[in-house]
Amino acid sequence: MLSVAExxxxxxxxxxxxGTFRHTVLLAAKRFKSTWAELGKLLVQVRDEAQFEQWGxxxxxxxxxxxxHIKKQTALKLTRSFSFLAKHEPPEELEAQEFPQKAPPFEVxxxxxxxxxxxxxxxxxxxxxxxxxxNEEKPANxxxxxxxxxxxxxxxxxxxxxxxxxxxxxxxxxxxSELSGCRRVPSAIAERASALADDMExxxxxxxxx
Numbered sequence: 153m154l155s156v157a158e159x160x161x162x163x164x165x166x167x168x169x170x171g172t173f174r175h176t177v178l179l180a181a182k183r184f185k186s187t188w189a190e191l192g193k194l195l196v197q198v199r200d201e202a203q204f205e206q207w208g209x210x211x212x213x214x215x216x217x218x219x220x221h222i223k224k225q226t227a228l229k230l231t232r233s234f235s236f237l238a239k240h241e242p243p244e245e246l247e248a249q250e251f252p253q254k255a256p257p258f259e260v261x262x263x264x265x266x267x268x269x270x271x272x273x274x275x276x277x278x279x280x281x282x283x284x285x286x287n288e289e290k291p292a293n294x295x296x297x298x299x300x301x302x303x304x305x306x307x308x309x310x311x312x313x314x315x316x317x318x319x320x321x322x323x324x325x326x327x328x329s330e331l332s333g334c335r336r337v338p339s340a341i342a343e344r345a346s347a348l349a350d351d352m353e354x355x356x357x358x359x360x361x362x
Contacts, residue, residue, distance in 0.1 A: 157221035158182055164219060173197075174207055181220040184230075189255035192234030193246070195227060229262055236265035240278050256285040257292035260299065267303035314359045321352035 165178040177194045184191035195216070198204055204215035216227040237255070238246060245251065255261075264285070267273040285295060310316075328345035331337045 160221060161219075173203065178220070181222065187252040187255075188230060188258040189234060189237070190252035192230040193238075193252075196231050196234055196238070199231060230258075232269075233258060233261040233265050236261060236268055240275060240282075254286075254288075257295070260285050260292055260295045263296055263299045263303065266305070267299070270303075270306070272303045314356075317352075317359045318356045321349070321356040324352045325349040 161178055161182045165175060165182070168175045168178060177191075177198060180187070180191040180194050198215070199212045202212075204212050207215065207219070209215035209218065213224045213227065216222040217224065220227075222230075264273055264278070268278075281299075284290060324345070328342065328349040331345045332342040334342075
């Protein structure tokens with residue numbers, strides 16, 4: 153049974169002239185889980201040539217969401233992953249008829265594309281591991297785990313101190329409110345919590361305005 157998205161795409165495809173570029177993209181979107189590289193390649197062309205404007209959409213993201221049922225983040229991953237292969241593979245490889253089906257697993261290419269964007273993967277390093285990602289014998293989940301460990305994401309930057317203090321002030325006020333509403337908590341404790349919340353809110357205001 154077709155999903156709602158697949159059904160909508162099929163209906164849209166029936167209303168678009170067969171053989172047109174737009175029709176080709178719709179069909180690729182319907183089957184992209186098995187041939188992600190085909191759709192990634194087409195979406196790069198749709199984006200770079202602003203084809204979506206001819207089809208009545210104000211932006212590439214709106215076209216992907218409304219016509220293909222593909223969220224912005226997914227479209228970004230597809231185009232970035234294909235662009236990564238386009239940068240590192242010879243053109244004849246990507247133009248080969250069998251390319252979409254034999255392309256490396258999407259989740260593996262995505263990890264490498266992210267690493268390249270962060271400057272962790274050079275062209276020479278890609279060439280050294282190319283055979284392993286185009287080798288269908290090794291499971292995709294193993295390759296993904298291997299490359300995720302080899303090219304780890306940097307730890308996220310800590311939030312600004314002003315944001316931390318503001319969150320602490322909110323937490324303190326919430327605690328004070330809950331304490332004051334609990335009959336088993338002595339009023340003296342609730343009052344101290346309320347006073348602490350006042351102090352934290354004053355501190356937060358001072359840090360924010362500094």
